[in-house]
Amino acid sequence: MLIRADEEGDVPRSAHLPSPHPTFSFWHNDPSPFLLHHRTTSELPKVADVVIIGSGISGTFAARKLLERPELAVVMLEAREACWGATGRNGGHCQPQLYENPADVASFQLRNFESIDALVRKHDIPCEWQRMPGGGCHAYFSQMYFEEAKSEVENLKQSDSNMGDTVRVVEDKKDLSILKIPTAVGAVIQSRAAKLSPYKLVSWILEDLVKNSRLNLQTSTPVVSLTPSKASTSSSMSKWTVQTPRGIVLACHVLITTNGYTSYLLPQFRSIIVPVRGEMSALRTPSPLLQQSLNHTYAFIGTVGQDRIQDDYLVQRPISPNGKGGGELMFGGGRTKAFHKGVNVDSDDTIDDPAAEYLRTKLPQVLDVGVFAGLSAVSNGQVVELPAKKEWTGIMGFSRDGHPWVGAVPGSPGLWLSGAYTGSGMPNAALSSQHAASLILAAHKAQDWTAVEQEAVRSSEVARGRKPEAMIIDHLLPILLPLLTLTAAFPTISVNTYEDTTCQVLDVEGYAFKHNRVCTQFIKQEGSFIATSKKPVKEGCVLQVFASTDCTDVLAAITVNAGCEAPYLGPASSGWVVDC
Numbered sequence: 309m310l311i312r313a314d315e316e317g318d319v320p321r322s323a324h325l326p327s328p329h330p331t332f333s334f335w336h337n338d339p340s341p342f343l344l345h346h347r348t349t350s351e352l353p354k355v356a357d358v359v360i361i362g363s364g365i366s367g368t369f370a371a372r373k374l375l376e377r378p379e380l381a382v383v384m385l386e387a388r389e390a391c392w393g394a395t396g397r398n399g400g401h402c403q404p405q406l407y408e409n410p411a412d413v414a415s416f417q418l419r420n421f422e423s424i425d426a427l428v429r430k431h432d433i434p435c436e437w438q439r440m441p442g443g444g445c446h447a448y449f450s451q452m453y454f455e456e457a458k459s460e461v462e463n464l465k466q467s468d469s470n471m472g473d474t475v476r477v478v479e480d481k482k483d484l485s486i487l488k489i490p491t492a493v494g495a496v497i498q499s500r501a502a503k504l505s506p507y508k509l510v511s512w513i514l515e516d517l518v519k520n521s522r523l524n525l526q527t528s529t530p531v532v533s534l535t536p537s538k539a540s541t542s543s544s545m546s547k548w549t550v551q552t553p554r555g556i557v558l559a560c561h562v563l564i565t566t567n568g569y570t571s572y573l574l575p576q577f578r579s580i581i582v583p584v585r586g587e588m589s590a591l592r593t594p595s596p597l598l599q600q601s602l603n604h605t606y607a608f609i610g611t612v613g614q615d616r617i618q619d620d621y622l623v624q625r626p627i628s629p630n631g632k633g634g635g636e637l638m639f640g641g642g643r644t645k646a647f648h649k650g651v652n653v654d655s656d657d658t659i660d661d662p663a664a665e666y667l668r669t670k671l672p673q674v675l676d677v678g679v680f681a682g683l684s685a686v687s688n689g690q691v692v693e694l695p696a697k698k699e700w701t702g703i704m705g706f707s708r709d710g711h712p713w714v715g716a717v718p719g720s721p722g723l724w725l726s727g728a729y730t731g732s733g734m735p736n737a738a739l740s741s742q743h744a745a746s747l748i749l750a751a752h753k754a755q756d757w758t759a760v761e762q763e764a765v766r767s768s769e770v771a772r773g774r775k776p777e778a779m780i781i782d783h784l785l786p787i788l789l790p791l792l793t794l795t796a797a798f799p800t801i802s803v804n805t806y807e808d809t810t811c812q813v814l815d816v817e818g819y820a821f822k823h824n825r826v827c828t829q830f831i832k833q834e835g836s837f838i839a840t841s842k843k844p845v846k847e848g849c850v851l852q853v854f855a856s857t858d859c860t861d862v863l864a865a866i867t868v869n870a871g872c873e874a875p876y877l878g879p880a881s882s883g884w885v886v887d888c
Contacts, residue, residue: 450610596678
């Protein structure tokens with residue numbers, strides 16, 4: 309899921325602090341009385357071993373890992389109420405993205421899914437967790453996108469047959485009707501999928517950590533700045549001054565888990581981790597679906613005006629035992645209708661009216677919801693609309709290449725990051741943030757945390773570079789940050805072109821590439837590699853491609869003029885074929 313150049317809207321800028329008056333999420337209808345307005349101590353602690361900024365799924369699972377060391381002083385600072393950001397505003401899905409990703413990434417997400425499942429079962433966490441009997445249904449309404457998906461399924465089956473067995477393709481029209489998607493051109497079914505209340509999951513864990521593990525949680529305490537500290541008191545190990553409106557905390561380590569708001573505290577990330585506003589709704593359920601609830605979670609891909617990354621998504625909440633409540637259709641998406649398609653919008657204090665209307669009217673077009681069976685979106689000349697119980701927005705953190713940023717912030721000892729899940733926090737965040745916590749634990753004991761990182765790579769817990777979803781920040785970031793900062797605003801830069809038979813040769817800031825006339829192939833003159841994109845670049849666009857010296861990774865492929873295809877960072881397996 310990438311951010312395309314034509315989605316950018318304005319020039320990327322640093323995010324703001326979370327809005328103090330956000331829209332009210334359905335998941336917050338029944339907030340934890342213990343966590344609401346919670347401050348473990350009336351005064352802000354003066355020092356801490358670790359400060360975690362953010363109280364969503366990332367911050368919470370990181371805290372859980374850190375507090376395996378009970379002697380650590382861990383302080384969690386939250387700008388609003390606990391779990392009031394993206395985790396408490398999402399669609400209620402937990403599903404690994406198996407066939408869309410390389411096998412190692414899919415394996416990581418699958419482990420993340422199973423770890424949450426095991427945790428919920430072990431502690432009987434009351435969070436509405438339910439593994440779906442029919443799995444997750446990805447309904448395609450574009451033949452082109454469906455063909456891409458089928459190819460990806462086949463690739464998965466060839467690279468990992470066990471994982472491939474968990475995914476199947478559906479094309480038969482009768483079977484599509486049984487899946488309640490009669491107008492789809494096809495579907496992919498993944499056997500691993502669950503629905504839940506993410507807020508209830510996180511709030512249960514937070515309560516447990518505060519009550520039983522010495523977590524100090526401070527809500528309504530936004531962090532306004534981070535500066536290196538030279539304290540010489542008993543906190544002489546402190547490396548960071550964490551500034552809030554209520555005072556400062558001196559900390560040895562700071563973990564930022566603010567996702568879409570990352571660039572507020574790390575402005576150098578403004579072109580890399582971009583806030584994207586999503587629209588969510590809790591729709592009233594037609595009576596047939598109160599008699600028999602949906603057996604699948606759903607994603608709807610490639611409807612009119614929608615590309616593959618702008619999917620819509622649906623789960624149905626559990627129906628109450630008496631059949632007279634619950635069962636809401638939690639339907640999200642509508643980015644094609646949203647202001648700037650949601651990109652670079654970091655305020656969740658209002659709904660996006662066109663996107664909200666889209667969600668109320670779209671579902672009967674793509675899903676047979678019973679009462680409207682066999683009807684199109686228009687019935688008797690009137691647009692079919694499902695009334696909403698609640699509508700709200702939330703801010704996601706989109707990474708430039710679709711992969712999270714997890715690890716040490718380069719050049720800032722003691723500063724760590726876990727975020728940028730690109731709308732897929734549930735299958736990524738828990739293990740990603742726990743990995744970041746493992747690095748912090750090693751560093752705090754004056755151990756070589758890079759050795760922990762290397763062992764995680766060796767054991768396939770994670771993999772280095774831009775390849776895995778649990779991406780470890782390493783030496784690439786200082787190289788790529790200036791490049792992204794330069795190109796993200798699409799300025800006029802030094803690009804010299806000249807003709808070479810059928811190819812156009814680009815000399816971009818000292819890098820030379822051959823660029824064929826159909827805009828699909830690029831050859832770096834020094835380094836001898838060919839990088840071929842999966843789809844053509846828009847005619848007239850200029851694309852720069854940079855590869856690692858051993859040709860294993862495409863480090864960057866970035867358009868330099870506005871209105872072109874996606875600025876992109878990532879490995880060959882994420883969309884580029886590299887041939888040394």
